[in-house]
Amino acid sequence: MEHRGETAVQRRTGVARPGTWGSVRVRPEIPDVAADFLRRRRLLVAAAADDRGRMWAGLLTGPEGFAEPLDERYIMIGALPASGDPLEGLFETEREIGLIAVEPATRRRMRVNGTAHVAGAGLLVHTDQVYANCPKYIQARTILPGPGRAAPVARAADTLGERHREWISRADTFFVATRAQGLGADVSHRGGNPGFVAVADERHLAWPDYVGNSMYMTLGNLELDPACGLLFLDWDSGDALHVTGTARVEWEPERTVRFEVDGVVEVTGASPLRWEFGGYSKHNPPV
Numbered sequence: 001m002e003h004r005g006e007t008a009v010q011r012r013t014g015v016a017r018p019g020t021w022g023s024v025r026v027r028p029e030i031p032d033v034a035a036d037f038l039r040r041r042r043l044l045v046a047a048a049a050d051d052r053g054r055m056w057a058g059l060l061t062g063p064e065g066f067a068e069p070l071d072e073r074y075i076m077i078g079a080l081p082a083s084g085d086p087l088e089g090l091f092e093t094e095r096e097i098g099l100i101a102v103e104p105a106t107r108r109r110m111r112v113n114g115t116a117h118v119a120g121a122g123l124l125v126h127t128d129q130v131y132a133n134c135p136k137y138i139q140a141r142t143i144l145p146g147p148g149r150a151a152p153v154a155r156a157a158d159t160l161g162e163r164h165r166e167w168i169s170r171a172d173t174f175f176v177a178t179r180a181q182g183l184g185a186d187v188s189h190r191g192g193n194p195g196f197v198a199v200a201d202e203r204h205l206a207w208p209d210y211v212g213n214s215m216y217m218t219l220g221n222l223e224l225d226p227a228c229g230l231l232f233l234d235w236d237s238g239d240a241l242h243v244t245g246t247a248r249v250e251w252e253p254e255r256t257v258r259f260e261v262d263g264v265v266e267v268t269g270a271s272p273l274r275w276e277f278g279g280y281s282k283h284n285p286p287v
Contacts (some may be wrong), residue, residue, distance in 0.1 A: 003183055006220030012251065015214050018077050022215040023183070028073060034110055034130055035069040038101055042066070042143060043273055044077065045231060047098035047177030047187035048090050048116075054244045054262065057177040058087035059122070063184075063270050069103070075125040080118065084154025084267045086229075086242050087134035089116050096221060097125060097188040105142045105278065107135035113184045128184055134213050137191035139172050140278030141235060147195040157264045159202040160243070164264060167241055168205065168232055170194050172280065177229035178221035178247075188218045193280060194285040205259040209249070210285065219257075222247050226260060233271065240270035 003023040010018035026100065030038075044060040044067060058081050060067075066078040081087035091097070094117035102109040113129040160168070168174075172194050179185040190207065195205045209219065222228065228247035233240055245262040 001183070003180070003217075004219050005180055005223030006216050008219055008223050009216040009219045010214065013214070013216070015216075021218065022217060023129065026131045028067050028114075028129060028212050030072055030075070030112075030127060030130050031194050034132070037103070037108065037110055038067045038069060038075065039065050040074050041103070043102075043103045045100050045102075045175045045187050046081070047179070047185045047213070047227055047229060048087055048095055049179055049185065049227065050086065050090060053227060055179060055185075055227045055229035056086035056175045056242055057202065057229045058085040058242065059231070059233070059240060059271055061273060065170045073127050075112065076119070077123040077124055077125060077129065082152050082267070082270060084152045084265065085240075085270065086265050091116050091123055093117065096179060096185040098125075098179075098185040099125065100175065100189060100190060102138065103274070104138055104140055104242040107138040107140065109133045109135070109189055109280065111186070111188070112154075113186050134283075135158045135190070136212060136283040137210060137281050138189065139191055139280050141275040141276060144274045146272065146274035152270055153268045155266045157266075160165075160199070160264055161263055162204070164241055164266065165199045165202070167234070169199050171197055172234050173233070175231040176218055177231070178218050178225070179227065180221045180224040183221070183224075186217050186221060191281060191284065193284045193287045196284075203261045206256055207263070208258075209255040209257055219249055221259075222249060227274070230259070232233065235277070238269060238271040238273060240267045241265075242267070
């Protein structure tokens with residue numbers, strides 16, 4: 001199915017044969033190489049809309065093998081969003097989900113979009129799109145032996161506090177959740193040198209949209225629906241900052257996404273994983 005938003009963005013950016021690249025070429029089946037990659041992951045980022053239509057990006061973590069492809073179209077994830085995560089409880093009824101699995105040590109990533117619902121103590125995902133992405137802008141990190149999960153503590157706010165603004169200003173990575181009616185939910189990775197996300201004030205952020213693989217799935221969704229969710233992970237502490245709001249794209253003089261905050265959830269102890277930094281991507285433009 002053609003994605004009208006992606007086609008519009010591809011046409012605007014000069015992609016050859018717009019409408020023949022992106023979602024329209026993605027298949028629903030899980031290749032063997034993708035299944036093996038998923039089985040080795042200990043962290044997934046998920047995206048979904050809540051009952052108010054707000055987009056959120058959240059965490060799913062577990063031991064290796066907690067994400068198990070059952071066949072070509074189904075994945076059993078042996079975890080649920082943790083207490084306080086904005087995705088907690090949303091999948092009691094089936095809804096659209098976007099997933100991204102990243103291996104920072106090798107700068108590999110893959111995305112899965114489909115639907116999901118609670119099954120036992122985990123999520124059963126039915127795939128509609130499965131595809132790999134290029135390694136650009138991924139900072140190298142490896143998982144350290146670390147402490148077990150502390151009890152997560154969530155704090156909600158309407159705007160970004162001073163601590164949140166400092167956190168975002170130092171970030172070299174975040175995840176962005178979007179959706180389009182009838183076309184599903186999606187979550188993507190964004191990376192750059194610290195400072196690449198500009199914090200204007202307690203309600204407004206902006207970041208450059210660096211050159212990628214010309215699929216324009218995120219910008220294509222935003223073309224049709226401005227609802228957007230962001231996840232900033234503290235790789236050292238396991239804390240998570242979830243932000244929801246709306247986003248719009250400015251095309252001149254340089255392509256920039258401008259984000260307006262509608263809600264914030266900070267979760268202390270969101271992830272049991274601790275990561276060692278290995279280096280910035282050689283593709284990161286200077287800030």
